[in-house]
Amino acid sequence: MDIGILKETYANESRVILNPAGVAALTEKGHRVYVENSAGANAGWQDTEYMKKGAIITYSKEETISRSELILKVLPPSKEEASLFETGQTLVSFLLAAAMPKEIASILNEKKITAIALESISTDNNEYPFRQGMSEIAGHLAIHFAAMYLLNIHGGRGLLLNSLPTVPGAQVTILGAGAAGVSAARAAIRAGARVILLDRYPSRLRNLPDEFHSELETMVAIPDNITRVVAFADVLISAVHLEDARAPHVLTVQQIQSMKPGSVFIDLAIDQGGSSETSRPTTLQNPVYIKEGVTHICVPNLPSAVGRMASHLLTNLLGDTVLEIAEQGLELALSKNEELRRGVTIYKGKATRKAVADYTGLPFEIYP
Secondary structure (H helix, E strand, O other): OEEEEOOOOOOOOOOOOOOHHHHHHHHOOOOEEEEEOOOOHHHOOOHHHHHHOOOEEEOOHHHHHHOOOEEEOOOOOOHHHHHHOOOOOEEEEOOOHHHOOHHHHHHHHHOOOEEEEHHHOOOOOOOOHHHHHHHHHHHHHHHHHHHHHOOHHHOOOOOOOOOEOOEOOOEEEEEOOOHHHHHHHHHHHHOOOEEEEEEOOHHHHOOHHHHOOOOEEEEEOOHHHHHHHHHOOOEEEEOOOOOOOOOOOOEOHHHHHOOOOOOEEEEOOHHHOOOEOOOOOOOOOOOEEEEOOEEEEOOOOHHHHHHHHHHHHHHHHHHHHHHHHHHHOHHHHHHHOHHHHOOEEEEOOEEOOHHHHHHHOOOEOOOO
């Protein structure tokens, strides 16, 4: 099979979907892998390393796409990339369909593209390995960013996360007990912070205090509780998530206004549209803005701050799946692999999930 790996173009994106070892697993089986030049450079892999593993280096997106049946990338396609797709091709990437611009969805429909969303691939026990892997990285990074922007030199409250004798550490409040929220809680507790974790489902919270040896407080995320804990948070992290939908605005302007001046708000749901009325996307190069006296960090591709580690993880998760598609062909691989089949979000240009169809305007058709 002819497989193309595109260079990411989003601001400060350093990840690549497969590292050289992942490419080698394909070329050793006789598959052709076209890697857009410098695709792995920001993660520390030069073109020569891919060439040693049998890759063919291409020098434009158009060449990479035109020579490929299967196109691999990390983030959703840009309008430019989508316009270069050819009829009937298959795309595997994070699709973030709930926030996909309608004009891109229209191009995918027109060209009858099949798109497999990495964030929707799930196991039989309802785990989402790609989403959870990137979310765990984002959760850990949120605490690193919080520690930095609490410092006075960055306009913060002048606090350490950890306590000192006679002086308490920072109060970290986290909304959402999914992979990102729990990962952030774990990192914050290790850093010595006081942590409260809220979720709307009590079942998610039930066993967490035992897991964290009673160092974690939990609350149900009803509006009154959110309002109360936001007001005394030094660091507020929102990690809410809805399947196939834009993130809900669980935080109002008034709640953000209630936070202490110089406190830090990190919106890990920004790639789904953001979970606060005050959120707007930022970049790793310019990650912050001040709104209502609060430092906002709303970076959609936060795991790109550790691009090499994130790329290793993506390769570990995706390598066998891509090889399966290459060896068997897409249709046979989908028929045999239920986990992969759950990731089909657009099939030959039509949305296979009603929520995605409603948001993007794509025609809806249940995947066969």
